[in-house]
Amino acid sequence: MFNLPSEYDIEIELDDLNKLTDAVLTKYGYDFGNYAMSSFKRRIIMVLKKHGIKTVELLIQKILHDSQFFEQFILDITVNTTELFRDPSFFRYLREKIIPVLNTRPEFNIWHAACSSGEEVISMSILLHEEGLLSRAKVYATDINHAVLKRAAEARYPLRNLELFKQNYELTMPKGKLEDYYIVKDNEIYFDPALVSHVKFKHHDLAVDHHFFKFDFIFCRNVLIYFNQDLQNRVFELLHNSLFLGGFLALGAKESMVWCRISDKFEVVNEIEKVYKKIKL
Amino acid sequence: MSGSFNKEQYHVLVIGGSAGSFPSVSRILEHLPNDYRLPVVMCLHRLRDKREGFKEALEIKSKMPVCEPNDKDLILPAHVYIAPANYHLLIETPHFFALATTELVQYSRPSIDVLFESAADALKSNVLAVLLSGANRDGALGMKRIHVKGGYTVVQDPATCSMNTMPQAALDLTPVDRILDLDRIIEFLIDLH
Ligand SMILES: C[S@@+](CC[C@H](N)C(=O)[O-])C[C@H]1O[C@@H](n2cnc3c(N)ncnc32)[C@H](O)[C@@H]1O
Numbered sequence: 458m459f460n461l462p463s464e465y466d467i468e469i470e471l472d473d474l475n476k477l478t479d480a481v482l483t484k485y486g487y488d489f490g491n492y493a494m495s496s497f498k499r500r501i502i503m504v505l506k507k508h509g510i511k512t513v514e515l516l517i518q519k520i521l522h523d524s525q526f527f528e529q530f531i532l533d534i535t536v537n538t539t540e541l542f543r544d545p546s547f548f549r550y551l552r553e554k555i556i557p558v559l560n561t562r563p564e565f566n567i568w569h570a571a572c573s574s575g576e577e578v579i580s581m582s583i584l585l586h587e588e589g590l591l592s593r594a595k596v597y598a599t600d601i602n603h604a605v606l607k608r609a610a611e612a613r614y615p616l617r618n619l620e621l622f623k624q625n626y627e628l629t630m631p632k633g634k635l636e637d638y639y640i641v642k643d644n645e646i647y648f649d650p651a652l653v654s655h656v657k658f659k660h661h662d663l664a665v666d667h668h669f670f671k672f673d674f675i676f677c678r679n680v681l682i683y684f685n686q687d688l689q690n691r692v693f694e695l696l697h698n699s700l701f702l703g704g705f706l707a708l709g710a711k712e713s714m715v716w717c718r719i720s721d722k723f724e725v726v727n728e729i730e731k732v733y734k735k736i737k738l
Numbered sequence: 739m740s741g742s743f744n745k746e747q748y749h750v751l752v753i754g755g756s757a758g759s760f761p762s763v764s765r766i767l768e769h770l771p772n773d774y775r776l777p778v779v780m781c782l783h784r785l786r787d788k789r790e791g792f793k794e795a796l797e798i799k800s801k802m803p804v805c806e807p808n809d810k811d812l813i814l815p816a817h818v819y820i821a822p823a824n825y826h827l828l829i830e831t832p833h834f835f836a837l838a839t840t841e842l843v844q845y846s847r848p849s850i851d852v853l854f855e856s857a858a859d860a861l862k863s864n865v866l867a868v869l870l871s872g873a874n875r876d877g878a879l880g881m882k883r884i885h886v887k888g889g890y891t892v893v894q895d896p897a898t899c900s901m902n903t904m905p906q907a908a909l910d911l912t913p914v915d916r917i918l919d920l921d922r923i924i925e926f927l928i929d930l931h
Contacts, residue, residue, distance in 0.1 A: 495828040495856040496838040536840050682809040682837045685830075689810070711822055711837050713808035 467502050473513035474498065480517045485527060487601070488664045489534070491688035500534040507533065528603070536683060537605050539573040540621060542580045543678075544710050545628035550730045551581075552630060555674070555705060556588045564593045565673035568699065570663060571680035572598040575609025575653065576622075579638075581676070582652040587632040591655070597670060599661035610658045612648035619646055663692050668699040675700060679709035686716060693717045700735040707732050745930050748890060749832065749864040750813065751776045752857050754850030754880065756783040756872030758901050760795070762894075762920050763870070767800035767818060769924045774802060775931050776866075777813045779829070781821045781853040783846050783872065793820060809837045821848030828856035832864070844876035854880020863888030866930070868923060870894045872904030882912035892916040892923060 474497070478490040489497065501513065510516050520527050542548045559565050569578050578598045585591040600606050608614075614622075619641075626635045639648045661669070663680065675696055681689050696706055697719055706723065708731040714720045722737040755763055763782060770778070784792055796818070797804045805811075806822040812834050813819070821827035822837070826848050830836035836856075843849035850869070854877065857865045867884045869877045871894055881891050891914040896902035898919040908914065918926060 493828075493830055493836040493838075495830045495836050495860065496826070496840060498859070499838075499840065499852070499855075536838065538839055538841075679839060682839070686810060709809075711806075711808050711825055713810070715808070716810055 467505055467511075469498055469501060469513055474501065477501070477513055477517055477520075480521060481527075484521055485524075486665065487531070487662065491664065491685045491691075492683055493685050496683060497534070500536075504530060504533045531602055532604055535602055536679075537573045537602065539576045539679070540618070540625060541576040542622070542625035542629055543577065544730075545625045547707070547710070547730045548580055548584060548625075548629045550727060550732070551707075552584050552588065554727075555732065556584060556590065558705075559673060560588070560590060562593075562673060564595065566595045566670065567597070568670070568672045568675045569596070569598040570661070570675060570677040570696070572600050572606075572609055572658075572676075573602075574605045574614070575612060575658075576614070577676055577678065578609060578656055579612060579648050579652050582656075583626075583633075583638060584629070586652070594655065596656040597659060597672075598656050599659045601660070601662045601664075603660060606658045606660065610653060610656075612650065612653045614646045614648075616641060616644045616646055622646075663695065664688060668695055670699065671701050672699055672704055673701055674705045674707070676707050678707060679712070681708065681712050689716075690718045693719055697722055697735060702735055702738060704735050705732055706735070743890075747864060748776065748866040748930065750829070750857065750861055751778045751866050751868070751927070751930070752854055752884075753778065753780045753868045753870065754782075754854060754872075754877040754904075755780075755870035756874065756876075756901065756904060759870040759872060764796060764799045765920065766924055766927065767796060767802070767804075769928060770801065771928075771931060772801040772816065774816045777815050778802065778818045779813070779827070779853065779857070780819065781827060781848045781850045783848070783850075783874075783876070784823055792823070796820065807835045807837070809835070811835050821853065824848075826852040828852060829860045830856070832861050844874055846874070846876050850877035851880040855883045858883040858887040858889060861889070865889035866892070868892045868894070868927070869905055869908050871896075871899030871901045873901040874903060875907040877904055878907040878911045881908040881914065885912050885914065890915050892918060892926065894923060895919045 482488050572578055623635050639646045723733040724736045726732040726734050793804050793806050802816050802818045804818045807819050826838045828836045843851050865884050885891050893905045893908050893914050895917050896905045
């Protein structure tokens with residue numbers, strides 16, 4: 458965890474932020490121009506404090522001249538917090554209601570968009586394994602951040618997370634024991650490589666990249682909250698294009714499709730667990 | 739009320755408190771009319787895993803509807819909004835919210851500083867803030883920012899609350915407009931209507 462601003466004493470203007478996002482876009486092709494301003498601004502202030510940089514102008518210079526620093530910058534401004542079986546009632550719902558639907562298909566494709574360090578991927582793999590469908594799943598997991606993708610592919614996590622992982626798992630009507638899926642070594646949890654060996658981990662930026670495959674189920678959880686409505690609309694269109702008719706989309710617990718331009722092309726399957734279904738082309 | 743106070747200036751009421759201020763918040767809501775002129779946006783510290791029950795408990799006394807906003811929900815007058823468990827609630831523009839799961843601030847998520855600072859940034863001098871009792875220092879920086887941007891700040895009188903760390907921390911950090919006990923706060927908020 459980073460040190461938090463002890464005083465909110467750095468003043469950033471909208472203009473500064475625009476200059477910063479323009480510079481990043483031109484030099485590196487990442488577009489942060491449509492991130493939600495209120496939290497994006499807090500992140501930038503945090504980055505300035507963390508590295509002892511006094512102004513946004515100086516931050517821009519450093520980003521432009523130091524591509525390694527830029528990798529760190531991406532890691533700092535994106536929010537990577539995630540959990541195994543985050544929102545257990547959601548995964549229980551998948552187990553009881555959605556997996557039986559997938560089970561009617563000879564094979565099916567799943568996309569974890571913005572997968573972070575991969576806990577969500579492993580959660581789904583465990584569910585599919587316990588319900589006997591894992592071998593039929595073709596899975597992509599993507600993120601904007603190379604460092605978290607690497608961690609996800611390794612399926613390796615700090616031991617201190619184990620209690621929470623176990624508690625969450627217990628709430629999903631498990632058919633096994635979490636111990637069956639990991640070993641502990643040197644203060645880290647190593648999940649069984651078989652849970653991720655079928656997964657293609659790829660770099661994909663929801664703000665600029667396009668659809669690359671068709672899916673039966675897309676997870677896009679807890680990333681849209683960092684985007685403004687323009688970018689949310691872009692992403693909803695991208696997700697819509699990436700789904701088969703009748704395919705499912707899952708959002709984060711407090712995310713909503715109510716305001717999006719194409720909400721009429723989806724049907725609400727479960728309002729509380731935020732599961733939607735594509736009903737129109 | 740001082741001569742320069744113009745209640746029309748304020749477009750949103752933000753309230754911060756810790757878990758212990760629940761009874762005070764409940765009393766405030768009991769007294770505000772169902773057609774209250776302002777949106778009431780609250781950040782109360784709460785247990786991380788308790789997703790249910792909080793909103794329902796406040797609804798018992800409140801005359802206005804109580805909601806836990808989803809990301810990008812609209813901010814409407816005569817509604818009470820409470821920060822959802824384990825999310826920071828921010829005011830993104832004068833018209834809608836944003837949520838975030840960024841790290842804890844002052845050991846808290848939701849954090850009062852995050853809500854108040856975002857309110858000050860989005861609404862400048864149109865914010866009216868009330869900071870209630872609590873046992874940590876969350877809210878002090880937020881009050882300072884609201885004050886700096888020209889908003890109005892009210893702190894619950896530390897002499898009248900059981901946990902006074904939070905109001906005292908704010909008073910140590912920034913000038914405020916009013917220091918009032920709970921009954922006076924309620925009267926003041928009714929007058930804003
Ligand atoms: C809070 S995590 C969500 C992880 C997981 N889906 C969950 O719900 O627990 C958000 C992730 O979104 C990624 N992200 C942020 N901006 C992105 C973008 N433009 N395209 C793809 N991923 C992005 C971040 O790198 C981070 O790993």
